[in-house]
Amino acid sequence: MRYLISALCALCLAGSAIADTADNNLSFAPRQDSAPMTVTSINLTKGGGIITATGEMGKYGRVYTTYTLTADPDGMQGTVLGEGRGALQDGTLASGSGSGAYYREGTKFTMHIFFKINDGTQNLDRVTFDAATGELTHDAYIVK
Numbered sequence: 001m002r003y004l005i006s007a008l009c010a011l012c013l014a015g016s017a018i019a020d021t022a023d024n025n026l027s028f029a030p031r032q033d034s035a036p037m038t039v040t041s042i043n044l045t046k047g048g049g050i051i052t053a054t055g056e057m058g059k060y061g062r063v064y065t066t067y068t069l070t071a072d073p074d075g076m077q078g079t080v081l082g083e084g085r086g087a088l089q090d091g092t093l094a095s096g097s098g099s100g101a102y103y104r105e106g107t108k109f110t111m112h113i114f115f116k117i118n119d120g121t122q123n124l125d126r127v128t129f130d131a132a133t134g135e136l137t138h139d140a141y142i143v144k
Contacts, residue, residue, distance in 0.1 A: 026143070027142065028124060028141040028142065028143070029141065029142050030139065030140070030141055030142070031058070031059070031121075031123055031140040031141060031142050032057065032058030032059060032140060033058060034137050034138075034139050035055050035056065035057045035058070035063070035137065035138045035139070035140075036055060036135070036136070036137050037053035037054060037055035037063075037065065037136045037137065037138050038053060038054055038055055038136075039051060039052070039053050039129070039134055039136050040052045040053060040054055047070055047071055048068070048069040048070040048071045048078060049068075049069050050066060050067070050068050050069070051066070051067045051069070051129060051136070052064070052065065052066050052067075053065050053067075053136050053138075055138070057086060057138065057140070060084070060086030060088070060094045060096075060117075061086045061087050061088040061089060061094065062086065062087045063084055063085065063086045063087075063094075063138075064084065064085050064086075064087075065082065065083065065084040065138070066082070066083045066084075067080055067081070067082050067111060067113075067127060067129075068080065068081040068082075068083075069102060069109070069111075075104070076103060076104050077101065077102060077103040077104065078101070078102055079099065079100070079101055079102070080099065080100050080101065080102045080111045080113055081097075081098070081099050082096075082097065082098045082099070082100070082111075082113040082115060082125070082127075083096075083097050084096045084097070084115070094117060094118060094119060095117070095118040096115045096116060096117040096118065096123075097115065097116065098113040098114045098115035098116060098123075098125070099113065099114065100112045100113035100114055100125075106132075107130055107131040107132040108128065108129070108130045108131075108132075109128070109129045109130075109131070110126065110127070110128050111125075111126070111127040111128075111129070112124065112125070112126055113125045113127065114143070115140070120144070121142075121143075121144060122143040122144040123140040123141060123142065123143055124140075124141045124143050125138060125139060125140050125141070126138075126139045126141070127139075
């Protein structure tokens with residue numbers, strides 16, 4: 001019985017130690033306005049493809065991004081790697097990379113990527129790309 005009580009106490013303490021915030025809530029508030037991007041290239045591979053795009057992304061300045069998609073066998077979802085560089089007006093360069101997953105509905109791809117940026121921030125980004133129209137938008141939500 002003593003071991004059971006000790007295990008329960010340890011579990012409760014471990015849960016509070018790894019909680020994300022003091023109130024244990026993640027808000028995922030937008031870091032900035034939605035950013036429409038210009039697709040600069042699409043390179044297809046047998047198992048997926050690579051999309052590159054550029055656009056203005058608020059605090060990250062002029063951003064250049066690459067999304068590398070690897071499809072599951074059914075072609076309706078898969079994994080995605082993201083790389084981004086942002087040229088800021090003050091001459092500094094922001095850099096970020098992340099990984100995540102995507103799914104496809106018709107010609108529309110929706111990617112969810114967890115990005116870690118070199119300034120210490122972390123974002124959960126939602127990127128949507130419509131292959132029929134060529135439109136791509138990138139939304140960044142605050143994690144840290």
